[in-house]
Amino acid sequence: MARKAPSQVRSDLPRRSSRADGRAVVPGVSSRTLAEIARVERHRYEPGRAHRALSAWRAMVYQRGPWVIYPDWYGDCPCCEPAWSGDPRETLDAFCHVLTRRAARELRAVLAPLDARFLARTLHDPYAPPGDPWWRRRVETA
Template sequence: MPRKPPSQVRADLPREARSWESRAVIPGLSGKTLAEIARIERRSGGLWVGGTRLAFTHWRWTAHRPGPRVIYPVDEQCCDPMTGCRGALEQVRLTLPRAAGRELLAVLAPLDERFLARTLNDPFAPPGDPWWCRRLENP
């Protein structure tokens, strides 16, 4: 009986998920919504597996980061070079089914409110940009 090559034996072994492959729970989302997000991440070319969690974590840090009452947005280019992490989350939200999208929006709403309360409007920003891009940049 022929033996399996060592590479096949290693490939058949169960392995732990690496941190960047993790689909860790986003607080406040149901398992069904998390499963939908994982399906979108596997299917689309926009985000990698776990990219939504990374974008959410970065957006939460941006909204809650320490500092003065008024903050200036830092480089938000962690996920998407055009719109940043909040844009990536919005893209996922629009791709999700309606109920799951509303659930994600409900989790994002307190972070968005806090971000809006702690940043200043940029009166010179192009009106066609998303609201999170129309905030003042660091001088």
């Protein structure tokens, strides 16, 4: 009777899940920066918050349609969302302020092409309050 090779037996066993499997990572940054982001998420936000904010920001910047986009900063029901789930760029900016200089520099390097595309696809709002962040001083409606 033929036997299975030990490697075949091991491959048939159910795989143990590790904690790292469920963690969403920010692409383009070092492991040291990922560790700092995970520390900030653990203490201030929730695990995976930076990745979700970056994904939402990328989706907004690369959305289909006409070249000029009009961002919608307010969701359907802002009272039902957690306090930290504001617009994604605000969350990413908060991460940049909390991280160390090196980690913030790496995160800003990932954000720079997205920010440049956002600036190219939106229009300046001359009536926006001057105290708002730069991404909020763009025209919101057509």
